[in-house]
Amino acid sequence: MFEIPYLENCAEILEKRFKNRVLQKVDLQCEKSINVSREILSESIVEHELKRVWRDGLSLRLQFKSYSVLELSFSTSAFIQVIEQNLEADPFLLNLHFSGGSIISVKDTRKSSTFRLNPINTDIPDALSKAFTFNYLIGLFSNKSEEIKCVLMDQNLIRGIGEAYADEILWYAGISPFSIVSKIPLVKVKLLYKTIKYVFIDAIKQVRKINPIGYNKTDSDLLLIHNISKKNSPTGGMIKMKVISDKKVYYTDEQYLYI
Template sequence: MPELPDLEIFAVNLEKRFKNKTLEKLEVIVPKRLNVSETELKEALEGHQLQAVLREGKTMQLHFGGGNVLGLHLMLHGEIRLVEKDDQVKFRIIEFHFKGDNSFALTDFQKMATPTLNPEPSEVPDALSKDFTITYLKELLSKKKIQIKTLLMDQHLIRGIGNTYADEILWHTRISPFSIAKAIPEKKVKDLYQGIEEVLRKEIMQLTRAIPDSFNAEVKDFLKIHNPDLKHSPTGHEIKIDKIGGRKTYYTDEQVQYNL
C-alpha cells in the first residue's frame, strides 16, 4: 500500500504531467465508489483545467478550475496508470481524458480505490503539516494507553503514517512498537516528533531521485528495517517480526519498550 512518501512523489509527478491540461472527458467505470452521481461528477470537472495535485494524508487531491477538488484514495492496491492510445487498461475505477490525448486511470483489482468529489477538510493534522506540532504530539500521547505503533497508524489521530513508516520511525528513534504511548518519557516524545519529520522527508528526497516520473512504483530500497529481505538492521541487530493489529511489525532489541 502506498504511504505518505510514495503519495507525495505520485502527486508531484502527476501534477508535472497534467497540470494546466483541460479535462475533456471523465469516464466512470465503477460508479459505486463515487460519493456523488456520475452526472454531478462530470458536470463539476469536465471542461476545467487541472490546476494542482496535492497530497493530504493518504489521499491525492486533484484541484480543478471551477473550485472543485477530487480526492483519490488508492486504498490497499489502487494505482495511477497512464493510458496511451488504444491501451487496454485493466481494473479501471475511473479514467481521465485530457485535451491532447493525455489520459490516466485510477485502477484497483479489488475495486476499493475511492474518488471523492470535494472531500471534507480534516481537522486531524497531517504528519508533515504545520498543524502537527510537538505540543499536539505530547498531549496526544499523554492521553493514550495504546501501543505507540497503533497510535501512529491511526488516521483519526495523525494522517499519513502507515505500517511501513511507523516501523521505520520507531526504529529510527529506538522506541519499541509495543511501548504504551502514555509511558514514553518526554525526551523520547521529542525524539519521536523529530524522527517523524526526518524519516518521512528523507524518504521523499530519496524517492524523488529514484522515481522521478512514476505514479505507482513503490521503491523499498531505502527502508532500514521494514523489509522482508533484510535480516539485520544497519547497526547489525537481528530484525524480528511480530504482529500488531493484524499488521506485520518489524523491530529489533535496540528499541526500548516503555510500559506503565
C-alpha cells in the first residue's frame, strides 16, 4: 500500500522535477481506470504546464495550468517510475509525457489503480491536516463499537492511514488493534492522537533519508511492527499476525486490549 510517508516524499520530488513542464501526451492502457474518456482527459491537461503536485489522503494529485487536477490512486501492485529521455517504457497503466523527454509512468500488473480527473473535494480530514483535531477524534470514537484499526483505516472517517501504519501507530500508543474505540479511555485517545502525528512526521523524515529517489515504495525497514521479517518489537515483545477480512494485522501482547 502506498502510505503517507512514501506519497509525501514522492509528491515533493515529482513537483521539483516536473513543475512548469508542459504535458505533451497521455498514454492510458485501460480506459476503465479513469472516470472520463481519453479525449476529455487529453483536452483537459495536455499542452498545459504542471503547476503543483501534492498528497491527498492515500492519493497523489497533479494540478495543471488549466486548473484541471489529475488524481492518482494506487493499488498494492502499483509503483511509479520516472523514465528518462530516449529510454524505452516498460508495460504501463498510465504514462504522462512531459517536455524535456521525461515520463511519469504508473506500473500496475493487476491494472487495479484508479485515476480521476477533477476529483470532488471532501470534508473528511486528512491525518496530517489542521482539520484533524483531538476533538474530532474524540467525537469519532464516542459512539462506535468497531475495532480501532478498522476505524483508523476507514477513509470515510480519517484519510491517509493505511494498513501498515495503523499497526505502527497502535503499537507506539500501546493500544491493541482489536480494542473497541468507545472503550478506550480519554487519556489513551489523547496519546493516540499525538502518536498519529509523531509516527508520520518521523517516517517522512526517514523516507527522505533512505529513499531520496522517491519513486519506490517505502523501505520495509522503517516498519517496526508491520514487517514480516521482524520477530520482535523494539521492546522485545513477540510480533503476532492475524488476517481479518483479507487485511493483515500485526501486533504484540504489549498492547492493551480495551473491550
